[in-house]
Amino acid sequence: GNSVTQMEGPVTLSEEAFLTINCTYTATGYPSLFWYVQYPGEGLQLLLKATKADDKGSNKGFEATYRKETTSFHLEKGSVQVSDSAVYFCARTNAGGTSYGKLTFGQGTILTVHP
Amino acid sequence: GAGVSQSPSNKVTEKGKDVELRCDPISGHTALYWYRQSLGQGLEFLIYFQGNSAPDKSGLPSDRFSAERTGGSVSTLTIQRTQQEDSAVYLCASSSLAGGGEQFFGPGTRLTVL
Numbered sequence: 001g002n003s004v005t006q007m008e009g010p011v012t013l014s015e016e017a018f019l020t021i022n023c024t025y026t027a028t029g030y031p032s033l034f035w036y037v038q039y040p041g042e043g044l045q046l047l048l049k050a051t052k053a054d055d056k057g058s059n060k061g062f063e064a065t066y067r068k069e070t071t072s073f074h075l076e077k078g079s080v081q082v083s084d085s086a087v088y089f090c091a092r093t094n095a096g097g098t099s100y101g102k103l104t105f106g107q108g109t110i111l112t113v114h115p
Numbered sequence: 116g117a118g119v120s121q122s123p124s125n126k127v128t129e130k131g132k133d134v135e136l137r138c139d140p141i142s143g144h145t146a147l148y149w150y151r152q153s154l155g156q157g158l159e160f161l162i163y164f165q166g167n168s169a170p171d172k173s174g175l176p177s178d179r180f181s182a183e184r185t186g187g188s189v190s191t192l193t194i195q196r197t198q199q200e201d202s203a204v205y206l207c208a209s210s211s212l213a214g215g216g217e218q219f220f221g222p223g224t225r226l227t228v229l
Contacts, residue, residue: 044220102148105158
């Protein structure tokens with residue numbers, strides 16, 4: 001089937017630490033891949049995306065590379081801040097090359113960054 | 116407004132009652148999605164409307180759930196004979212093909228079934 005698996009949290013880091021949140025997917029075909037973020041008390045918002053293999057999505061210092069050979073889309077940030085504390089969701093659509101279509105989400109990873 | 120809006124923001128109901136949740140998508144967005152966020156199940160797709168095409172209802176958990184989209188704009192998600200396991204945050208999103216399909220989410224409706 002088509003699913004998304006991301007590392008379980010919660011993840012607790014000190015400010016300026018390096019962050020990795022793993023995400024792998026199963027798919028028939030070539031999906032588009034996304035990271036969404038939900039800050040405390042706020043709605044879900046798109047953080048970054050990649051719509052084809054080897055694309056790198058980046059935003060706010062976060063990066064993720066679409067790895068077809070390992071079916072992965074791991075989220076990384078070199079130096080986290082307290083303001084990055086949030087819940088992060090990896091997601092996919094069925095349609096490559098576009099962001100269109102229903103999203104399948106991973107279970108979410110809670111990140112807490114301490115000063 | 117500039118974003119997706121949903122109403123009510125909170126809804127408390129008694130088991131067995133019917134509820135209606137409303138979504139106002141971003142003007143001009145042809146696609147509208149409903150998702151559900153609950154502790155046990157995470158974020159789940161429910162239903163997807165795209166223009167005048169038949170909706171994709173493959174995520175609806177039971178026949179107590181239905182949704183309609185009138186005039187290609189506002190959508191209403193109806194849950195009949197609510198059960199406690201229906202308690203969740205119901206999220207609506209909209210997107211446009213012209214915008215690359217990125218989905219913009221509303222703030223959600225928190226439904227509590229007592």
